[in-house]
Every structure is written in structure tokens, then in C-alpha cells.
Amino acid sequence: MKKKEYATKQREAVLEYMTANKDCHFTAESLYEYLKGVGSPVGLTTVYRTLEKLVREGVAEKCGLQDGMPACYEYVCGTPRSHIVCTRCGKIAHLECGQIDAFADHISDAHSFGLDKSKTVFYGVCGKCR
């Protein structure tokens, strides 16, 4: 049977931030700092554990790991989107592209590999940087 679950201040604070910043990417650390700043401090451990749980629940998504950088999280809204990250300035953005589905289909058919669009990260150089 499913485990009981409590609604706590901390979880609310995390969810509130995420729903208010739907298209933003953030790290556990930055969320921790933010919550401390607005007077709703949540322990870093709890931030990690809450985000982990939200990922399991499908509410949040862990993504866009740049080399040595900390993991990024974001609120899940709508259909899964791939990320593009600029290797020069580090910016992370969503890739909204119709072509990607066709490409995914090709990968699936010709290379028997089921692409996970939301986990896939495209690296390159963004418009500003080149």
C-alpha cells in the first residue's frame, strides 16, 4: 500500500517557488539560497530530498548536467522538451522543435534506440555567443 505523505511548510515553499518560476532552471543550492532569502529557509538536505521526490512524482525534472556543474531542476509543465546548453556561456534553454520528433522516430526505426527527449541535452554554441 502507498505510503502516507505529509504536507509540510518546506514542501510547500519548494512547490511555490517552482510553480511561480515555471520555465526556470535552478540548482538545489540556488533554491536553498532563495528560500533562505525570502524567509522560508529549508535545509539543503531537505531541498535535495524534496526535489528527488518531486522528480519521482513527475512534478519536477532533473536535467542539463554541465560537466562539473551541479544538477539543474525545473518544473514539469506540458510535454517533455529537450534542452540546449551553450558550452560557452552556460545558458540552458528549451528546444521547441518540430523536427526533433521526426529525428527521434528515425533513431527509433533505424537505430532501435528509444530516444528520451526530456533527458537529452544538446550542446553547442548559442546565437549570442557565436
Added chain:
Amino acid sequence: MKKKEYATKQREAVLEYMTANKDCHFTAESLYEYLKGVGSPVGLTTVYRTLEKLVREGVAEKCGLQDGMPACYEYVCGTPRSHIVCTRCGKIAHLECGQIDAFADHISDAHSFGLDKSKTVFYGVCGKCR
């Protein structure tokens, strides 16, 4: 002016392994263990520093970072190739695909983003796992 550079046993040992295993992915740790095993031990720090230098020189490539996993390296031979990694079994493979260039061109034209094929990692589920 360019810095002087020495040819050392350690660098040779690393290069020898890499050229003998051109299509393999390996971690700093596994290379360290391998070299110890074949009687050419190289300190882990040196392995990291040598690989870092080889990456700067364009001889090696750092790639396919799975979440909490250590970084993978591989010998660079020929044209840059993207990697596909199976999120279920963790296997890393090269993606040899003609379509990818067309896709990269589209990303460049329509989204003004210069895709770096060799850095990009496609996540998904491999043929065996699904």
C-alpha cells in the same frame, strides 16, 4: 611562446592504451586500474592530468556524463560522433547517423544554435533493454 613538453612513460602508457582501444569509453579510474594491472602504474592524479591535457590537445574527448557517474573519455579518431547512452543499462555507444547532420543544420538555421555533435549526448533506451 609554446611551453616545452616532455615525453614521459606515463603519457606513453596512457596513449598506448587509448590507441589500442580506439572505440572504447573509459573512466579515469578504470584506466588507472588497467595501467596498474599491466605493470605500468600511473598515479590517479596523473591520469586525470594527462587526460585533461589530451582533451585540450584534441587527442581525447570527455563525454557521456551519466548523472552521478564518473566522466568517460575516448580516443578521438576521425569525424566527431555523438553518443547515445541507455538510461537503463548505462551502455554508451556511438551514434553513426546521416540524419544528424540534417538535424544539426536545421537547429543552426531555425534556432540559431551551433550544435556540437561530439559533445551532445542522446539519452534513451537501447534495443536490448526495451
Added chain:
DNA sequence: TTGCGTGCAAAGGTTTTGCATGGCA
């Protein structure tokens, strides 16, 4: 009251850095 959630401190794993020593040219 029950037991999940929290938060501190400590440990974990990977990678980097400091520093004295070693070895190539």
C-alpha cells in the same frame, strides 16, 4: 500517538590542488 519529514553533521564519490620530489632534455 504514529511515523514521515527535517536538519545537522558526517560520509560518499569524483575531481582538483599544494607541494616536495623525480626525470626529461
Added chain:
DNA sequence: TGCCATGCAAAACCTTTGCACGCAA
């Protein structure tokens, strides 16, 4: 001899875990 390379130990860094306490239901 000059000075880059090495390797040990220690630090840095992000993340997870242990454990006692707090708090929602």
C-alpha cells in the same frame, strides 16, 4: 641544470546517509 611531470595527501565539490528530533495527521 632548468623546469615540466609525477604522486601523495589533502582539499574541494556536489550529493547522500545516519540519526535524533519535530511535527502533521
